[in-house]
Amino acid sequence: MRNELLSPAEMAEADRLAIAEGPLDGYGLMQRAGEAVAAVVLARYPAAKRMHVLCGPGNNGGDGYVVARLLQESGVNVALWESGEPRAGSDAALAAADCSLEPKPLSAFAAETGSLVVDALYGAGLSKAPAGDAARAIRISTDLGLPVVAIDLPSGVSGESGAILGSAFRGAVTVTFARKKPGHLLLPGRGQCGEIVLADIGIGDGIIARIAPRTFENVPALWLPAFPVPAVDAHKYRRGHASIFSGGPSATGAARLTALAAARSGAGAVTVLSPANAMQVNAAHLTSIMLRKVDAVVDLGAFLTDRRPSSFVLGPGFGIGEKARDFALALLGAGQAQDSGVEGLVLDADGITSFRDEPETLFQAAHGSGAPALVMTPHEGEFGRLFPDMADDKALSKLAKARAAAALANAIVIYKGADTVIAAPDGRAAINSNGAPWLATAGSGDVLAGIVAGLLAQGMPAFEAACAAVWIHAEAGSRFGPGLIAEDLPLAMVPVLRELMESTAG
Structure with a gap:
């Protein structure tokens, strides 16, 4: 390479x-x-x-x-x-x-x-x-x-x-x-x-x-050997089950965007976890995406037992507060249970901001024995809420900040922007270089979180999944060009994914 x-x-x-x-x-x-x-x-x-x-x-x-x-x-x-x-x-x-x-x-x-x-x-x-x-x-x-x-x-x-x-x-x-x-x-x-x-x-x-x-340009050669390719005899659950938390009845669209991206990226099954008061709204817009009522941690526990999902996204349109923190901490603790099946949690948007006043609680949970992989996707403002001292340190480059944050949080950190940096707790980091201005549109980050979850659900290691998701997301947006809105991105991924699959076959 x-x-x-x-x-x-x-x-x-x-x-x-x-x-x-x-x-x-x-x-x-x-x-x-x-x-x-x-x-x-x-x-x-x-x-x-x-x-x-x-x-x-x-x-x-x-x-x-x-x-x-x-x-x-x-x-x-x-x-x-x-x-x-x-x-x-x-x-x-x-x-x-x-x-x-x-x-x-x-x-x-x-x-x-x-x-x-x-x-x-x-x-x-x-x-x-x-x-x-x-x-x-x-x-x-x-x-x-x-x-x-x-x-x-x-x-x-x-x-x-x-x-x-x-x-x-x-x-x-x-x-x-x-x-x-x-x-x-x-x-x-x-x-x-x-x-x-x-x-x-x-x-x-x-x-x-x-x-x-330990620093790389984020190109397919970095992660293509780990890219999931379905086996001939694969069935939907063998391809992984991704689950996306939905917000209330007036804020459901972000979760559905995330869910669609997870499905397009290859997850065999995708479920939207909806509060009861948003079930009808979500049901009216979902077809291949499944729906489950989850209002509290006890509901989440029952879902984990019944369906054994492998990855989660918490944050898009969810709302900021205690409920988000409870769900995130429950999932990070789920890995300590025997054979829970939870491989990773993608914490995005409101999920990140919910820990702005107590980030140590999140970091401690991520460091816990058996905790699933934690992937966080902050933009500049969200990074500053969770890592204020690093964000304010003018002596640190974006690369150095992402590395330090990943080590502190024991998480894969996708520090978003036109020069997105992906950093792992072990010191590896990648800088993305194929971004496009068309991605600066509402909902684009929700799609990125879904791609990460879809790849995690299929068993791709967390750092490689994060790097692949960032590249695929950027490549799809770049190829689509002017006029792009977030709803276009899941379908725009299809030719990119096809070429990657052909690359692995070659």
Whole structure:
């Protein structure tokens, strides 16, 4: 797989291991990187009037010197600007010595319309805002609307968090090496990268395996081996039974959306658990989805005994308060009973907010012996209600917040947004990258919760189920495009699911 994401520190370790293993030394890797960038520049921008290569004093700048040399050798009009000389004896110094172009000080940087900028100032390891000459170069390039080819990451974007540190180049293309970094996928950095080109410079998969990254891009290769495929002799209960709690008579639609999504995602049976006063409303709108009256924990206990459902969703349209807490805690405790059959609880929307004043009660239950998997799906506001200290910590990236929350709650946390992060208590995390603005519509999150429950019901492990659900949900929305409403999503999933099934068969 090439879906691992490397932090800047892990990338530095990958460089070190690759150099130690050979056959390439540090300068050899630098030359490979420069060759990859130069090839992209020449292929994408052959008509540029002039190419301005901006070099910092570190290894990113060293890549830039290689690029400048190769562009000059190709007959391109190149201007070379440096923000400081490389350290004597470094690989960057070797690259600078091999480049016959006379560098000009970055303080004098000037460009013209129709030219191109190659950003080799800082790369992924930047930890402070660009200042002085660098900030001025960013401003000039931005004001002129020049296309920028960024090496590794646009300068000004944190490779660790995706944060913009003061100001940053907006890349038309970003060329990175070996593996992407979290900053390529996390917002707002993702919006600065443009097209991302992943170049192989000789750091093999074996080197990456030795680092053992715990962060991934959420793509099917991450979870497809665990994706449930029905056996030839499958019957409906062998495909799992998902159950969705409904709100009162004026708030039943969200649960039905969730139930339909669970059914579309493959659960063999789906039941809406309805309060008595909403039974008629739900019955009037349900066909293949079953219906059961559940008003109190005792009713839930009888249902568990009678039907042995494997997954639950609590929250969509349910209402906030003690009743939601009682149901959630009862389900988390059900796993302690002998052979309860409960595999997972998806806590969404009102289910999350119901614990805002006593989150420790929820976390303690999730840590209980034999508790079923807990999956929580907070958006920004709901995350802040349950994890206020983490939410307010400006030093933490979205990735770090999701990881810390997952460990504290002993839950899979789907921290929603345009850059959804899925984190597990064991430290694994995935960043989603196929989202679309069309998903920002009422009821979309209810559908996501249903997909998670449907996959859990079929026995998919909780982290993989959460990652798959987020990707499927986003892919369906992206393919549908403008005009999408939540009711469209369950049916829009069908071609996506078909392709996934064909992938597993292949």
